[in-house]
Amino acid sequence: MIPAGTQLRFDPALPWWVVGLLAGLALLVAGFALWRGLRGWAWRGLAGLAAALALAGPALEIGSRAGLSDIVILLDDRSASQSLPERGAQTDAAIDALARQIAALPGTDLRRVTVGDAEDGTLLATALSRAVAAEPAARLAGVIAVSDGNLHDPAMLPAGLPAPVHLLLTGRPQDWDRRLVIEEAPAFGLIDQEVTIRLRIEDQGAVPDALRGGSANLRISIDGEAEQTYAVPVGVSLELPVTPSHAGQNVVQIGFDAPGGDELTDRNNSAAISINGVRDRLRVLLVSGEPHAGERTWRNLLKSDAAVDLIHFTILRPPDKSDGVPVDELSLIAFPTRELFLQRIDDFDLIIFDRYRVRGILPPDYFANIARYVEEGGAILVAAGPEMASVEGLNLSPLGRILPARPTGRVIDAPFTPQLTEDGRRHPVTAGLPGAPGAAADAGAAADADAGADAGTDGAGWGRWLRMAEAEPAPGAQVAMTGAEGKPLLMLSRVGEGRVAMLTSDQVWLWGRGFEGGGPQLELLRRIAHWSMKEPELEEEALLADVSGGLEVRFTRRSMQDSAGPLIVTRPDGQTDEVALAEVGPGRFTAVWTAPEPGLYRLQDGDLRRVLALGPAAPREFEQTVARGDALAPLAEATGGAVVRLSEGMPELRRVAEGRRAHGRGVGRDWIAITPREAATVTGLERRPLLPGWAWLALIAGLILTGWLAEGRRGAPLRAGGGAAPTPS
The missing domain is CATH 2.60.40.2950 (Immunoglobulin-like)
Incomplete structure (x- = not known):
């Protein structure tokens, strides 16, 4: 136990103003006696003051205290930049040496704080501020950081500290780096x-x-x-x-x-x-061969999308129509075929032929140019009706060589419910359509539908269509939906760099009108159009990576095959991981994987490749790699500390008095110092009255008696008869 010192305290028995009044009265009486020349005035004044002091209740407060240990904060930088050549070994050696030296100092505790990687880089200043705030300032003897000095939060550094701050700088003087900014x-x-x-x-x-x-x-x-x-x-x-x-x-x-x-x-x-x-905008050309009930379906769909610029032409008066009306009396707009199909055709992202008949409006060279447009990356969608089975069908034009089906010339006029094929359950255009049937209809079910049986159960709520043209799929075409008698209804194919989609029925508008419950008309047509325009979310062979947050990635592999994976992931350092993919639905395989660090990752599954960037464009830890102490140097200088390179040797740790220089050069090596704070805590407290009550009473009475005796010495010998003899003049 260490004495904590003795202090004088007061515990007045009466209010302070009463005590003050009594003291003032004592001084007034003493002053009056002095003015009258009376002996004993000083004793009377002291007696009054002693009475006032006794009422003030003076007491001695005696405390005892226990010494507290000093605290040294050691910041251990283990960020990614500390893994560069020699820095890890330098850090390990410095931390071990400092731990031993601090442990050997009496009454000194070590607080070790490890600083790792964060999303915003090395937050060493934040760690320093938090560590200092967590300790009593009266016990802080020093802060030592072992780091390359590349911190990314310098604004969090404190302006000053009550103890020296030292930076032991890792790295080498000859270090250099070339980086991309x-x-x-x-x-x-x-x-x-x-x-x-x-x-x-x-x-x-x-x-x-x-x-x-x-x-x-x-x-x-x-x-x-x-x-x-x-x-x-x-x-x-x-x-x-x-x-x-x-x-x-x-x-x-x-x-x-x-x-x-x-x-x-x-x-x-x-x-x-x-x-x-x-x-910027999706440019779509819609050409309707004739007015019909489903014509508005395409127009309404495309006009409802604000990102689509639509040009729509409906051929109301074909060249072969003979009604006797002079051309100059018609209010119809001439079809700008040359401008649309020769000069401006490459401006369109999609061309839709809706029940279009070959009637001489477009010459063969124009159809050949449309085929060229598709092969070079364009897209067409053919929504066919009965004309497909006639001599006016598009398949008999030069465009026929790129169409995904060949009509047989037969039109099936019978109700049927569209069904998904196995490919249709996997293809993103038709997979997961609302109310999709649970299994593809077989030929027997289709025959029942043709005979007038209700196929609504197999269609899981889809309404029936009433007519379609029979066609045989071309080699390489994918049949996504079938209709009457199991014949192809929706076919999708790739031609060169472009895409072609074909519906062999013009009855999709029945779904929009709610016939027999309707169906997902708008969703189906939207998917067909956007697949034709190569929207990534509708690619049938795709590898998607969804970064939900941090470094966790959800991989989704879409494929028309029965299996996929394993996915090969190549890390930024060249190492590879195999990630197994689990089937979660027809043609969909997923996996959740956590990347070990930010950077560029390469994904591969068979011939499908993708590049994935996680984190910032370049890891922040490696933006500045050369060790430097300029960020911590001002704080070290303000607190009397130093920046010392570990490449020049491990400095010696000393203790110096507060206010003295905390670093210097010794014999053969540098030294750094901490400052003992000699902090203590009070463990006991005792209060004793300055004098007991009887002592105050005796003191006051003694002072009064002494004053009375001093005043009595002035009297002369008494005269005879009891009178006092007069004093001679």
Whole structure:
């Protein structure tokens, strides 16, 4: 136990103003006696003051205290940048040596704080502030950080601390690095329109003379396609034009060849940028061969989508119509065939032929140009009616060579319920349609439907259609839906770079009118149109990655096959993982996987490949890799601490008095110091009256008696008769 000191306390028996009044009265009486020249005035005054003091209740407060240990905070930086050459070994050795030295100091406790990777980088300043706030300031003897100094939250550093702050800097003086810096990158871009990425290649640290400046080979790849290489100068900002080629995520991978020369790391030599491709407007040309009940279905569907620019023509007066009305008296608009199908055809994303008949309006060269348009990436959708089985069907034009079906010339006029095929249950255009039947209809069920039997049960709520044209699918075409007698109803095919879809019935409008319960008319037509325009969510062979948050990824593999996977995932460091995919529905396989770190991942399942960027364009931990102490140096200087390089040796730990310099150069090596705070806590408290009550009473009485005796000495000897003799003049 250590004495905590003795203090004088007061516990007045009466209010302080009464005690003060009594003291003032005593001083007034003493002053009056002094003015009259009476002996004993001082004793009377002291007696009054003693009475006032006794009423004030003076007491001695005696306490005892226990000494508290000093606290040293040790920050152990274990972020990703600390894994660079030699830094891990330097950190381990420094932490072990400091732990031993602090343990050997009497009355000193160690608080070790480990700083790892965070989403925003190395938050060492935040960890420092929290650790300091958690300890009593009176016990803090020092803060020692073992780090490369690359922290990403310098604004969180405290302005000052009551103890010295030291930074033991890892790394080597000869360290250097070359990195890719993405200065500006867009998050969105219009499909087929250029966007600009601003970047530069930058050198840091002690760059070898042979590699200083010069140029580097910059490699660029979009969605894992073939790389393009350019020689670019180092240290100069460049603008890189990139064109998103499809909707959804376009991953641009940018990197340069490692320069050699013992570069610190190549982890910051590349970056992955995700640009979400969006369409400005979808341009659709709808050509109706004649007015009919389902004509408005397509128009209403396409006009309801604000992202669609629709041009709709309905042929009301074909060339073979002879009604005797002069052309100059007609109010119809002439069909601009040359402008639409020769000059402007490549401006359209989709062309729909709705019950179109070949009547000489479009010459054969125009149909051949439409076929060329599809083969080069365009899309057509044919919604056919009875005309498909006639000599006016599109299959007999030059366009017929790319159509997914060949009509037999037969029109089936009988009610039927559309059914999904096995391919239809897997294809994203028809998979999961509301009310889809549980099993494909066989020929017997179709025959019953033709005979007039109610097929509503097999259709799970879908209404029947009343007519379709018989057709045989072309090689390579996918039959997604069947109709009467199990004949193909909806066929999808790819031709060159483009796509073709065909409905062999014009009765889909019955679903929209609610006939026999109706069906998913708008959803089916929307999917057909958007598949034709290559929307990523409707690709039948696709590998999707949904990053819900952090590094957890949900993989979805869509396939027309019965199985998929395992998925091969290539990490940023080149290691590979195999991820098993589980079937969750027809043609859909999924898996949930957590990535070990941010970066660029390559996905592969068979011939299907994809690039996935997780985290920032380049890991923040490797934006600055050369060890530097400039972020912590001001705080260290303000608190009397120091920045010491571990490459020059482990410093010695000392104790110095508060206010003295806490670092210096000893014999052969540097030293750093902590400052003992000598903090203590009070463990006991005792209060004793300055004097007991009887002592105060005796003191006051003694002072009064002494004053009375002093005043009595002035009297002369008494005269005879009891009178006092007069004093001679």
